[in-house]
Amino acid sequence: MEWDKEAREMVEAIPLPPMIAHFAIMDAERRAEKKGQGRVTADIARETEKGYEQALGKESVELMRRLARGEDAGLPDEFYVEEPEQLYSIELCPAKFGASTMEKREQMRQLLTPLRNKLKELGITRILLDKATTSIMSHHMFRIGVTGCPNACFSPYFSDFAVLGAYQVGVKESGCTQCGTCVEYCTQDAISLSEGGPVIDEKRCIKCSGCVEVCEEGILFTEKRGYKVAVGGSGARFPRIARTVTEFTDLGGVLTILEKSVQLLRNTPVEGRVIQFHQIVDTYGVERLRI
Ligand code: SF4
Ligand code: SF4
Numbered sequence: 001m002e003w004d005k006e007a008r009e010m011v012e013a014i015p016l017p018p019m020i021a022h023f024a025i026m027d028a029e030r031r032a033e034k035k036g037q038g039r040v041t042a043d044i045a046r047e048t049e050k051g052y053e054q055a056l057g058k059e060s061v062e063l064m065r066r067l068a069r070g071e072d073a074g075l076p077d078e079f080y081v082e083e084p085e086q087l088y089s090i091e092l093c094p095a096k097f098g099a100s101t102m103e104k105r106e107q108m109r110q111l112l113t114p115l116r117n118k119l120k121e122l123g124i125t126r127i128l129l130d131k132a133t134t135s136i137m138s139h140h141m142f143r144i145g146v147t148g149c150p151n152a153c154f155s156p157y158f159s160d161f162a163v164l165g166a167y168q169v170g171v172k173e174s175g176c177t178q179c180g181t182c183v184e185y186c187t188q189d190a191i192s193l194s195e196g197g198p199v200i201d202e203k204r205c206i207k208c209s210g211c212v213e214v215c216e217e218g219i220l221f222t223e224k225r226g227y228k229v230a231v232g233g234s235g236a237r238f239p240r241i242a243r244t245v246t247e248f249t250d251l252g253g254v255l256t257i258l259e260k261s262v263q264l265l266r267n268t269p270v271e272g273r274v275i276q277f278h279q280i281v282d283t284y285g286v287e288r289l290r291i
Pocket of ligand 1: 210
């Protein structure tokens with residue numbers, strides 16, 4: 001694919017979270033190809049930028065512009081806590097940059113300090129040190145994956161403990177213009193339109209809040225913010241996908257499930273050379289962790 005010099009500079013300057021920064025070039029070439037062009041022009045570059053602006057939200061793009069200029073972007077301190085002396089890790093998704101919305105970033109931020117305090121109160125590091133039968137290595141760590149929404153982009157389901165932002169959607173009683181944008185947007189086919197407005201099928205809805213973001217009339221709104229919790233995942237030698245403990249709970253619920261999980265870990269005797277939480281979940285299931 002050929003590139004106009006200006007177009008290349010424009011696309012390379014699109015401010016994106018590090019995890020997806022290298023996709024912009026491919027995205028621009030894809031757009032050119034779709035138009036039957038063998039060259040990326042400034043028009044295509046603008047379209048590419050606009051596409052990311054829509055996908056991530058203007059606020060988030062502005063935040064990343066400030067980061068790229070080396071300015072203070074006001075990212076919460078909670079995202080940058082380092083605790084090398086602890087045997088747990090907390091990995092965050094790109095929502096920490098506001099992608100895709102500040103609401104999702106805030107949902108993660110609110111969780112972090114209580115989560116860290118709870119882990120320390122429960123003595124997770126001491127428990128894991130006491131149970132270790134070999135030199136301490138990375139597989140001894142208790143890994144937590146936190147995402148801003150249930151889309152789970154960076155695979156938190158491979159973590160010992162996964163917490164995903166979830167959003168209960170409410171519907172205003174009147175004012176829907178029947179534009180159909182929400183129905184078109186929802187990848188779960190969870191929305192249908194009645195004469196009175198949108199109807200959400202709770203069995204299909206994954207609580208991503210995407211429909212709230214696309215409804216320009218404000219008919220759909222976030223009624224309640226919460227979290228989904230899944231436990232017992234591992235991306236190591238014997239991969240496991242974390243199993244759902246609850247589809248929706250509040251911060252107190254997350255901490256209670258964490259406490260039950262750590263207690264289960266503490267009370268389970270070590271068999272063999274290592275103790276791994278996903279093996280314990282395999283053995284005991286998730287029922288006893290429910291609230
Ligand atoms: S929250 Fe997500 S899954 Fe649920 S109805 Fe809205 S777009 Fe569909
Ligand atoms: S709820 Fe909003 S997006 Fe959905 S049809 Fe009505 S006005 Fe359009």
